[in-house]
Amino acid sequence: VGESGTKDAILLAARSRFASCGYDRATVRAIASAAGVDAALVHHFYGTKERLFVAAMRFPVVPSELLSGLARTSRGRVGELLARAVLEPWEDPEVRAPGMGLLRSAVSNDVAAKMLREFVSRAILRPIAETLQAPDAAFRASLVASQIVGVLMTRFVVGIEPIASVAVDDLVVAIGPTLQRYLTGPVRRPG
Amino acid sequence: VGESGTKDAILLAARSRFASCGYDRATVRAIASAAGVDAALVHHFYGTKERLFVAAMRFPVVPSELLSGLARTSRGRVGELLARAVLEPWEDPEVRAPGMGLLRSAVSNDVAAKMLREFVSRAILRPIAETLQAPDAAFRASLVASQIVGVLMTRFVVGIEPIASVAVDDLVVAIGPTLQRYLTGPVRRPG
Numbered sequence: 336v337g338e339s340g341t342k343d344a345i346l347l348a349a350r351s352r353f354a355s356c357g358y359d360r361a362t363v364r365a366i367a368s369a370a371g372v373d374a375a376l377v378h379h380f381y382g383t384k385e386r387l388f389v390a391a392m393r394f395p396v397v398p399s400e401l402l403s404g405l406a407r408t409s410r411g412r413v414g415e416l417l418a419r420a421v422l423e424p425w426e427d428p429e430v431r432a433p434g435m436g437l438l439r440s441a442v443s444n445d446v447a448a449k450m451l452r453e454f455v456s457r458a459i460l461r462p463i464a465e466t467l468q469a470p471d472a473a474f475r476a477s478l479v480a481s482q483i484v485g486v487l488m489t490r491f492v493v494g495i496e497p498i499a500s501v502a503v504d505d506l507v508v509a510i511g512p513t514l515q516r517y518l519t520g521p522v523r524r525p526g
Numbered sequence: 527v528g529e530s531g532t533k534d535a536i537l538l539a540a541r542s543r544f545a546s547c548g549y550d551r552a553t554v555r556a557i558a559s560a561a562g563v564d565a566a567l568v569h570h571f572y573g574t575k576e577r578l579f580v581a582a583m584r585f586p587v588v589p590s591e592l593l594s595g596l597a598r599t600s601r602g603r604v605g606e607l608l609a610r611a612v613l614e615p616w617e618d619p620e621v622r623a624p625g626m627g628l629l630r631s632a633v634s635n636d637v638a639a640k641m642l643r644e645f646v647s648r649a650i651l652r653p654i655a656e657t658l659q660a661p662d663a664a665f666r667a668s669l670v671a672s673q674i675v676g677v678l679m680t681r682f683v684v685g686i687e688p689i690a691s692v693a694v695d696d697l698v699v700a701i702g703p704t705l706q707r708y709l710t711g712p713v714r715r716p717g
């Protein structure tokens with residue numbers, strides 16, 4: 336079959352398994368087995384389950400890389416950096432096309448919605464919440480998700496102007512302070 | 527046919543016409559003609575084209591009513607009031623179900639996306655931008671749209687926790703300041 340054939344078989348098995356079991360319950364071992372290869376080979380090609388998911392679903396970023404970048408940032412700049420890290424990859428048409436497909440499928444298909452919800456919660460929202468160590472950290476993380484989902488939907492899927500056509504830098508400046516407040520500012524009525 | 531039969535015929539014609547022509551190009555006259563009634567009767571039952579659209583598509587709010595409510599509000603509270611005016615109607619399952627249908631159709635169907643985009647731009651974003659009278663008013667209005675679309679998507683369609691289950695008051699307090707800044711605060715890099 337050759338290496339590229341083996342990789343294709345792994346990605347195909349991964350897509351099928353993530354869709355049928357969701358992200359949390361799918362295992363690298365079961366995916367390897369469905370592809371007829373050893374689990375060690377899957378780890379060799381793709382590293383972690385997270386990276387296998389990113390490769391199989393063409394998810395636009397590797398969350399753990401994005402988050403380790405943020406962890407090296409000063410606390411006051413994390414909103415702007417997160418906005419940039421999320422939005423810039425979409426400027427590449429090869430990221431944008433599958434990314435839009437993922438967004439569309441999360442809206443129109445309950446199975447895809449569950450899979451993406453689990454991946455986003457596990458790989459992005461939970462690590463963010465753990466880093467924040469605040470009592471309402473999960474709420475804060477989901478607020479961040481709401482603004483990011485909204486920008487991606489209006490810019491790329493529904494096409495609301497002028498958000499659909501402004502430069503990514505303008506969007507980062509506008510959205511960054513929102514993400515910053517959701518992460519580190521007040522988000523509840525005092526008292 | 528009777529009044530309810532006539533109204534049903536008008537709503538059916540309206541849905542068909544809005545879908546085929548978009549919101550901007552559809553006219554009450556053409557909808558009346560397709561329903562086999564006089565345009566005056568459509569105005570008698572539904573008032574404006576905006577209200578006919580809201581009735582036909584079961585749009586969750588009447589934008590002109592929402593905006594005239596905001597116009598009577600002090601400038602500093604407009605973000606929180608807008609958040610409340612948009613989110614509270616969705617607590618009613620009879621609003622939520624068709625609202626989710628509209629959101630889903632805007633994502634999965636280009637014709638529905640165009641129709642909703644035109645309606646939202648014409649009936650909501652443009653009046654907001656005109657009220658603001660700022661040079662970047664259109665950008666501000668589309669930023670507002672991005673956060674509102676994102677909250678509706680994560681709360682009702684994709685179901686990201688805990689946004690999906692918090693009380694509407696918590697969401698209003700969290701989102702209100704974002705809408706406030708998009709409407710009246712800084713949204714661009716100075717200079």
